[in-house]
Amino acid sequence: MTGTRTWRDPGWRAAALGWAAGQLERAGLVPGGEPEQPHVRAWSTAFRIPLRGGEAVWLKAVGPGSAQEPVLAEALAVRVPERVLVPLAVDRGRRLLLLPDGGPTLREAGADLAAWTAMLVAHARLQAEVADHADGLVALGVPDHRPERLPALVADLLADGDAQQAGRPDGLAPEVRARVLAGTGRYAAACRELADGGVPATVQHDDLHDGNVFAGGGGYRFFDWGDASISHPFLVLLVVLRFAGQVLDLSPGHPALFRLRDAYLDQWLDHGTPAELRELCDQALHVAPLQRALTWRRILRGVHEAERTEWAGAVPGWTAEHLAPGPLAPGG
Structure with a gap:
């Protein structure tokens, strides 16, 4: 289990920063100042380590609920180095990543719809x-x-005893659980359609938005794989379409969101016709909220119980989202 107490513990910090110092020395990089710790969450933390000459590197640590991130970041760096932030070093056992500074994110660059579209195509x-x-x-x-x-x-x-206790801040309301249970047949059918639809399973970021993409250097590089899994690729659209709508001030069902979806789907035309891919996308957006609830449950299970309160609504919240209109539906 981890939490903010872990990340602020002097002993843990000394060991983690000591590992980073050793990796920097091996790479011929010299620290140029004291590390800062601008990011502290119950499930992860990040240090900014200045380098001599004005640049910086980042040390990231994740909790057991995101144990795949160092492994996945390392594997993607081998397979698609031009599309990801390539780690300088990884310690899988201690769940540490030493990362270069990736430059401005898409959010910091102030992206318009064209940039969002290009980013999603690249992803x-x-x-x-x-x-x-x-x-x-x-x-x-x-x-x-x-x-x-x-x-x-x-x-x-849905069988989780804790999740069934509506009196708990992280528990499912009885009516929500009943409605989700009543729809499990449709959910299973949607999953079968996705599994049999011809689009292969692959890495699914599950938290793709403009803050998790670097926009410099003439291309887009993706990072922050702490929520990621192997799943149907189209599930990634749930979060990215919601964020695009918020950032670009597009109401659910706005034609620009459909254009963004179609630009993404066009990259999969080897696996189906446009109509077939749109149907699979509809099923993916139906399936995705409960998959997102599973991700949050995994992450929070790796956090000290006393530190889960702030995020206790995540699992029931995404479970309830399964019953709501999706990001492409008016009123979604």
Whole structure:
């Protein structure tokens, strides 16, 4: 278990920063000042380490609920180095990553719809390029959320005794649980359609937005894989379309969101017609909120119980989102 107490513990900090110092020395990089710790969450933390000459590197640590991130970041750096932030070093056992500074994010660059579209196209290409390695990534420990497995995983979520206690801040309201249970047949059918639809499972970021993409250097590089799994690629659209709508001030169902979706789907035309891909996308957006609830449950299970309160609404919140209109539906 981890939490903010872990990340602020002097002993833990000394050991983690000591590892980073050793890796910098091996790489011929010289620190140029004291580390700062601008990011502290219950499930992760990050230090900015200044280098001599004005540049900086970042040391990131994640909790057990995101144990796949160092492994996945390392694997993607081998497969698609031009599309990701390539770590300088990784310690899988201690869940540490030493990362270069990636420059401005898409959010910091103030992206318009054209930039969001180009980013999402680049991400689809990343997913397509690593799809052949999905089994190997699962074998390395990346969570397996392929659609054929999701009905059983969701059944376990709904059977969770803690999640059923509506009196708990993280518990499901009885009416929500009843409605989700009543729809499990449709959910399983949607998962079967995704599994049989011809689009291969691959890496699914699960938290893709403008703050998790670097926009400099003439291309887009993706990072922050702490929520990621191996799943149907189209599930990534749930979060990215919601963020695009918020950032670009587009109401749910706005035509620009459909254009953004279609630009992404066009990268998968080797696996279906436009109509077939749009139908699979509809099923993916139906399936995705409960998959997102599974991700949050995994992450919070790796956090000290006393530090879960602030985020206690995440699992029931995403479970309830399953019953709401999606990001492409008016009123969604």
